[in-house]
Amino acid sequence: MALLRSWLESANQADCPFPLNNLPYGVFSVSGDAPRCGVAIGDMILDLAECEARGLVDAGGTFAQPRLNDFIALGRAKWDEIRARLTALLAEEGDRSLPLVAMAEAQLHLPIRVTEFTDFYASKNHAFNVGVLFRGPENALPPQWTHMPIGYNGRASSVVVSGTPIRRPMGQLKGEAGPEWAPCRRLDLELELGAIVGADSVMGQRLSVEEAEQAIFGYVLLNDWSARDVQAWEYQPLGPFQSKALGTTIGAWIVTQAALEPFRCAGAERANPLLPYLHERRPGLYDLEIGWTMNGQVMGRTNYGVMYYSSAQQLAHHTSSGCPMRVGDLLGSGTISGPEREQTGALLEMTGGGKVPVTVNGAPRTFIEDGDEIGLFAQARGEGYRIGFGPCTGQVLPALP
Amino acid sequence: MALLRSWLESANQADCPFPLNNLPYGVFSVSGDAPRCGVAIGDMILDLAECEARGLVDAGGTFAQPRLNDFIALGRAKWDEIRARLTALLAEEGDRSLPLVAMAEAQLHLPIRVTEFTDFYASKNHAFNVGVLFRGPENALPPQWTHMPIGYNGRASSVVVSGTPIRRPMGQLKGEAGPEWAPCRRLDLELELGAIVGADSVMGQRLSVEEAEQAIFGYVLLNDWSARDVQAWEYQPLGPFQSKALGTTIGAWIVTQAALEPFRCAGAERANPLLPYLHERRPGLYDLEIGWTMNGQVMGRTNYGVMYYSSAQQLAHHTSSGCPMRVGDLLGSGTISGPEREQTGALLEMTGGGKVPVTVNGAPRTFIEDGDEIGLFAQARGEGYRIGFGPCTGQVLPALP
Structure with a gap:
């Protein structure tokens, strides 16, 4: 598989750990505000709670929570749907007004409540x-x-x-x-x-x-x-x-x-x-x-x-x-x-x-x-x-x- | 220690597992209604959620929940306070209008969400x-x-x-x-x-x-x-x-x-x-x-x-x-x-x-x-x-x- 190019240039660098092909999930906050779910892309974090608030994705409100458990519990069909949607939004022809936060300014939290x-x-x-x-x-x-x-x-x-x-x-x-x-x-x-x-x-x-x-x-x-x-x-x-x-x-x-x-x-x-x-x-x-x-x-x-x-x-x-x-x-x-x-x-x-x-x-x-x-x-x-x-x-x- | 006598006669029998000295906590429901917290006394269960609704005890609303975890988390001073209050309510000179449910008619549930x-x-x-x-x-x-x-x-x-x-x-x-x-x-x-x-x-x-x-x-x-x-x-x-x-x-x-x-x-x-x-x-x-x-x-x-x-x-x-x-x-x-x-x-x-x-x-x-x-x-x-x-x-x- 080849690189999927993003309009966000930092995601297209050959040594970037978080290209559009990746889209890993985490939980972040900025300056002590409420932790919420995000996806890493290039040197930024896409604020999924804000994406959902703007109607860009639909995860039943789970992205506003400080753990990914409730999003994950929505199941594989929802995982696939959100991944396809985020891939489209972040692709070269995507949406350049997305709510992105600089990773360098974010605090990262435990991404899930570990059940066992x-x-x-x-x-x-x-x-x-x-x-x-x-x-x-x-x-x-x-x-x-x-x-x-x-x-x-x-x-x-x-x-x-x-x-x-x-x-x-x-x-x-x-x-x-x-x-x-x-x-x-x-x-x-x-x-x-x-x-x-x-x-x-x-x-x-x-x-x-x-x-x-x-x-x-x-x-x-x-x-x-x-x-x-x-x-x-x-x-x-x-x-x-x-x-x-x-x-x-x-x-x-x-x-x-x-x-x-x-x-x-x-x-x-x-x-x-x-x-x-x-x-x-x-x-x-x-x-x-x-x-x-x-x-x-x-x-x-x-x-x-x-x-x-x-x-x-x-x-x-x-x-x-x-x-x-x-x-x-x-x-x-x-x-x-x-x-x-x-x-x-x-x-x-x-x-x-x-x-x-x-x-x-x-x-x-x-x-x-x-x-x-x-x-x-x-x-x-x-x-x-x-x-x-x-x-x-x-x-x-x-x-x- | 001797038997603490209750106005509820079934609690005073010598072979009763649940005299006033005991007051064990559990979670129960009746006829498929919502599980809530209770205490066993004699052959009955005292409905703690209803007790709290009537203002007889104060556990911050935790007794209406289907698990005891949130009540337990209130801490030892609250455990002692509630125990003393229930002991008084169920004593011989206590409150004979308490909301009691026959244990034989109740379904018992897992009393806690087991964390680990x-x-x-x-x-x-x-x-x-x-x-x-x-x-x-x-x-x-x-x-x-x-x-x-x-x-x-x-x-x-x-x-x-x-x-x-x-x-x-x-x-x-x-x-x-x-x-x-x-x-x-x-x-x-x-x-x-x-x-x-x-x-x-x-x-x-x-x-x-x-x-x-x-x-x-x-x-x-x-x-x-x-x-x-x-x-x-x-x-x-x-x-x-x-x-x-x-x-x-x-x-x-x-x-x-x-x-x-x-x-x-x-x-x-x-x-x-x-x-x-x-x-x-x-x-x-x-x-x-x-x-x-x-x-x-x-x-x-x-x-x-x-x-x-x-x-x-x-x-x-x-x-x-x-x-x-x-x-x-x-x-x-x-x-x-x-x-x-x-x-x-x-x-x-x-x-x-x-x-x-x-x-x-x-x-x-x-x-x-x-x-x-x-x-x-x-x-x-x-x-x-x-x-x-x-x-x-x-x-x-x-x-x-």
């Missing part, structure tokens, strides 16, 4: 690497890993928007003479993509992979901050808990499934056939470059296409017990890591469990130190354009003893 | 018994178990009110030649008490055990239905997921902390001192008989006082990473099991992992069969009165293949 948060574990490289560190090479990859998308319920209340500072947690750490109460010493990031569920499902009924795909509204960057020392002591047998509740940062812009459609690709090679309920009729991943920075330096870079399970497969599995899903549920992909060290999406992997430091602007690091800022980035590259996600950053504050 | 659901694991007997079955006696009790209240995030969307049928789930089960897709064959209950969080906390800030206790509104019966065969195959390393998402049943009546205050007691003996952040200045458990029935036959009966961690300790630990808590969060105690077989709160334990059947109305059972109905019950016994919780039942429907 589930985190998966779908990169085979990551699962193996971390498994070696936690359990040794023999037990690294759990036996069910190649048969089901393993996931666990995370904490929705600690999901925050890009730019929110993250407090280093205190926690129980394993010590020589019993556990101690101390600030986390092995604070880490996890490079992930988050899928946002766009439709409710009924308790007791399962979604097929095709139905699950239809139920996904879009994707955000997601950093699942992790306290590795807390995790190592707490996680058996019921899984990670406080080690993952200190904060999860998501990007402010939700890139729609529609924008990513041209980049569809197959994932990692299968070790064994999947059970029919996880069969995918068409490739469910995206050819999407994704990576992370520490204090501005690129540390890791890989591709979302390395994953073993798609979000649609994860969502289908999530309903396999009859579990009802709801608009605003957030599904983390799991840490995205390629096979090479410079392709890993967590310091735990990159430093071999803290044994082999990396260099950041000339200074050694094994885990994240106070004041460090982690940023995620992602982009799909089309012909003469790219689909970007905007930043997903967080700076770490010292623990409160 | 966390399930703990706080009975040492249960943790040991289940640990032996899943991991053998050497690794039965995880090393951190006596140092922290282990918990995991569950799924809030599948929490339903007493009386809702539960669908047997399909799932991935471990087979000889790889996993199979089949109806769960080891469906189980878990006998628990659920604590309802009544105050928001701030991200990055921890609650002490005392602050946590002040943040708990009340308690409900809770059955965390579990698919043991799905659990055994899926749960390593990230914990239970779909095995616990088929449904969680809670009772319709929230018994307040105030009603349980006279029954405060210490829990199980400590194996080791706790870290200071988990210290409890006064006993945090309750002397509360709790048990379960299958098809009407009492199967297990124990006491909530056997638990190792109180809800206040669990909530304090939940905030130890800085995780923010919200009104309507539900914290499961973990399965409540005493040391003896007839004191266990799950069939997995009671049947030794399905090896030693129990007899239910003359028929053998290892796990739950289609059509079986599980009920939970609990009561605290005062002088001439009891504090009951009402029923917490669910009947199992066949799987949808």
Whole structure:
């Protein structure tokens, strides 16, 4: 697919993350006024609440709200209608009087009220690497890993928007003479993509992979901050808990499934056939470059296409017990890591469990130190354009003893 | 404490679960009218929305809503004020013209919108018994178990009110030649008490055990239905997921902390001192008989006082990473099991992992069969009165293949 040209010149630049092909949704305010829904275009934000007030689009008043949940709940036909309408309004022959706000002057907010948060574990490289560190090479990859998308319920209340500072947690750490109460010493990031569920499902009924795909509204960057020392002591047998509740940062812009459609690709090679309920009729991943920075330096870079399970497969599995899903549920992909060290999406992997430091602007690091800022980035590259996600950053504050 | 006598005679009977000392909150409707908040008294429900409409109580209009969340969010001073007012109105010298509805004619609804659901694991007997079955006696009790209240995030969307049928789930089960897709064959209950969080906390800030206790509104019966065969195959390393998402049943009546205050007691003996952040200045458990029935036959009966961690300790630990808590969060105690077989709160334990059947109305059972109905019950016994919780039942429907 080629660049769709806009009358807004900043949207036509080859390195612009938000061309007309993208149109990601977010929530913004300016100078402390009421947060409302918008779409990123070039270096501007299109004020959707004002568009609706002027009668340019019809979303039942949902764009005036400070979260996208009610718009998303209107369903796929409405998503498609609004996307087509915005594409026409912003095209070269479109409406040059649209209510645009400079992105540089806007404050971005959490785009959705996160209903529930589930985190998966779908990169085979990551699962193996971390498994070696936690359990040794023999037990690294759990036996069910190649048969089901393993996931666990995370904490929705600690999901925050890009730019929110993250407090280093205190926690129980394993010590020589019993556990101690101390600030986390092995604070880490996890490079992930988050899928946002766009439709409710009924308790007791399962979604097929095709139905699950239809139920996904879009994707955000997601950093699942992790306290590795807390995790190592707490996680058996019921899984990670406080080690993952200190904060999860998501990007402010939700890139729609529609924008990513041209980049569809197959994932990692299968070790064994999947059970029919996880069969995918068409490739469910995206050819999407994704990576992370520490204090501005690129540390890791890989591709979302390395994953073993798609979000649609994860969502289908999530309903396999009859579990009802709801608009605003957030599904983390799991840490995205390629096979090479410079392709890993967590310091735990990159430093071999803290044994082999990396260099950041000339200074050694094994885990994240106070004041460090982690940023995620992602982009799909089309012909003469790219689909970007905007930043997903967080700076770490010292623990409160 | 002795019975507080009411002008409503049914509330003064020695076996009544809802005397004036109790006053549990719920949500009800009659003949399909709008669900609203009420309090159980004797064999009646006091219509709080109508009480407020008549100016008898002031809860800012929250009693007219179909969930208790907004009332609960008004805070402890308001809880105390309303309790004192209702106690006066229903006392012998109270107001005999109050708007009462016969409980037998009312439909009971989910009393809260469950914000998030966390399930703990706080009975040492249960943790040991289940640990032996899943991991053998050497690794039965995880090393951190006596140092922290282990918990995991569950799924809030599948929490339903007493009386809702539960669908047997399909799932991935471990087979000889790889996993199979089949109806769960080891469906189980878990006998628990659920604590309802009544105050928001701030991200990055921890609650002490005392602050946590002040943040708990009340308690409900809770059955965390579990698919043991799905659990055994899926749960390593990230914990239970779909095995616990088929449904969680809670009772319709929230018994307040105030009603349980006279029954405060210490829990199980400590194996080791706790870290200071988990210290409890006064006993945090309750002397509360709790048990379960299958098809009407009492199967297990124990006491909530056997638990190792109180809800206040669990909530304090939940905030130890800085995780923010919200009104309507539900914290499961973990399965409540005493040391003896007839004191266990799950069939997995009671049947030794399905090896030693129990007899239910003359028929053998290892796990739950289609059509079986599980009920939970609990009561605290005062002088001439009891504090009951009402029923917490669910009947199992066949799987949808």
